Structures are given as C-alpha cells and as structure tokens.
Amino acid sequence: MLRAIARGEIVVRRSARRKKTIAVSKEVDTFVLSAPIRYSVESNIRALTDLFNRLAARDHSSAADLVELAAELSQRYFSGRLRPASIRWVTNQNLSRWASTTTSTGDIRISHRLQAVPRWVLETVIVHELAHLQIGPHTKEFHALADRHPRQAEAKLFLDGFSAGERFSRGA
Structure with missing residues (x-):
C-alpha cells in the first residue's frame, strides 16, 4: 500500500x-x-x-468499467444501437449536474461524484445519457426512452437526496 x-x-x-x-x-x-x-x-x-x-x-469506477457498462446497458435497453463515441469520468460537473452528452459527437461525461453511488443508480444515469444520443431535448419521447430502466424514478429520488447531502456537507 x-x-x-x-x-x-x-x-x-x-x-x-x-x-x-x-x-x-x-x-x-x-x-x-x-x-x-x-x-x-x-x-x-x-x-x-x-x-x-x-x-x-465494490468499485465500479474505472474508465474500462464505464465503457463496458455503457455497452451492456445499450444492449439491454436499446438493442445495442445507442453507443457513445466515448464515455468517461470527469471532475468538472457542478453540483446540479450528474452527467452530460454532446449529441453532435456522441461523447458522454459522467461526474466523478457518481463513483460513490450504487451501481443501479449509475446505470440509470448512463441510460438517461444514452437516450440523449437519440433525442437531445427532454421531451415526452425522450423520457419514454430514458425510462426504460425500471429504477429511473427511484434513482431520481436517490440522487435528489445525495445532492442535498452534498450541499449540506459543503455548508451551502
């Protein structure tokens, strides 16, 4: 060590x-x-x-794990057709953002803060971002696509609480 x-x-x-x-x-x-x-x-x-x-x-935070997980989720929820050009951890997402997708390039960035969450929560964020590869704005059609992960609503509650805890611990 x-x-x-x-x-x-x-x-x-x-x-x-x-x-x-x-x-x-x-x-x-x-x-x-x-x-x-x-x-x-x-x-x-x-x-x-x-x-x-x-x-x-219990770690799922390596760059290779992220690529592998995105491929697995694309196969499971989108028949493998929604694949990012790249997916990586970043440290520059603000407290209100968990991830982002550049639809023109197919690049997905995931906040390093999500390395501490359970895998199912990370999965829902990745499925959400994969959905952006097909539909950019948060329309009704987009949510129908992103909500293919069965724990999407539960993950939103988890992330709302996680975010509140982060703000509290920072004294905000």
Missing part, C-alpha cells in the same frame, strides 16, 4: 478539523484517505489495506 501512495494512487489528506475518524473515497483514478493530522498511516497499514481492498472490491 505504501508503494500505491508513492505512485499517487492513494492520496492522504490531513485535516485539523478531523479529530478521530478516517474516511476513504475515490476521485477518478485516485483513492483519497482523509485523516486527522496526527493519524499514522504506517502504524495502521494492516487496517488501511483491508479498508482499501474492500473499497476496491
């Missing part, structure tokens, strides 16, 4: 405000360990290794 830290795959962020707890998250291709200033990574290497291994086991 220390080699992974040296390679930049794991970033340790120390905070004077954090007193006792640690947290692990994923930002694009980097794991982030948020820890109190006095927390010793070296002394806790075994527990941290277990923590990072558990996070990696």
Whole structure:
C-alpha cells in the first residue's frame, strides 16, 4: 500500500478539523484517505489495506468499467444501437449536474461524484445519457426512452437526496 501512495494512487489528506475518524473515497483514478493530522498511516497499514481492498472490491469506477457498462446497458435497453463515441469520468460537473452528452459527437461525461453511488443508480444515469444520443431535448419521447430502466424514478429520488447531502456537507 505504501508503494500505491508513492505512485499517487492513494492520496492522504490531513485535516485539523478531523479529530478521530478516517474516511476513504475515490476521485477518478485516485483513492483519497482523509485523516486527522496526527493519524499514522504506517502504524495502521494492516487496517488501511483491508479498508482499501474492500473499497476496491465494490468499485465500479474505472474508465474500462464505464465503457463496458455503457455497452451492456445499450444492449439491454436499446438493442445495442445507442453507443457513445466515448464515455468517461470527469471532475468538472457542478453540483446540479450528474452527467452530460454532446449529441453532435456522441461523447458522454459522467461526474466523478457518481463513483460513490450504487451501481443501479449509475446505470440509470448512463441510460438517461444514452437516450440523449437519440433525442437531445427532454421531451415526452425522450423520457419514454430514458425510462426504460425500471429504477429511473427511484434513482431520481436517490440522487435528489445525495445532492442535498452534498450541499449540506459543503455548508451551502
């Protein structure tokens, strides 16, 4: 694990405000360990290794996973006909945007914030963006296409709550 830290795959962020707890998250291709200033990574290497291994086991956030998932969802909901030219994680989406599609190029960008959500939520966002490859604006026809994922309404509620939690934690 220390080699992974040296390679930049794991970033340790120390905070004077954090007193006792640690947290692990994923930002694009980097794991982030948020820890109190006095927390010793070296002394806790075994527990941290277990923590990072558990996070990696449930991770669906690699670029290859995203491409594979888009292909799977295109096949499942659109008979394979809606395929993006590219799909990738980005860090520049604002708090009210989960993803975007450029219909003229077929490029889809997914907010890195979605790396923390359950797979079924990510699936609904990708299906929504795939639907934009056929219909750009949010018309009745568009929603009929995007709503092919059976948990679309449930995911909207999840993302509304997730977004509210993000705003709350940022003090907005």
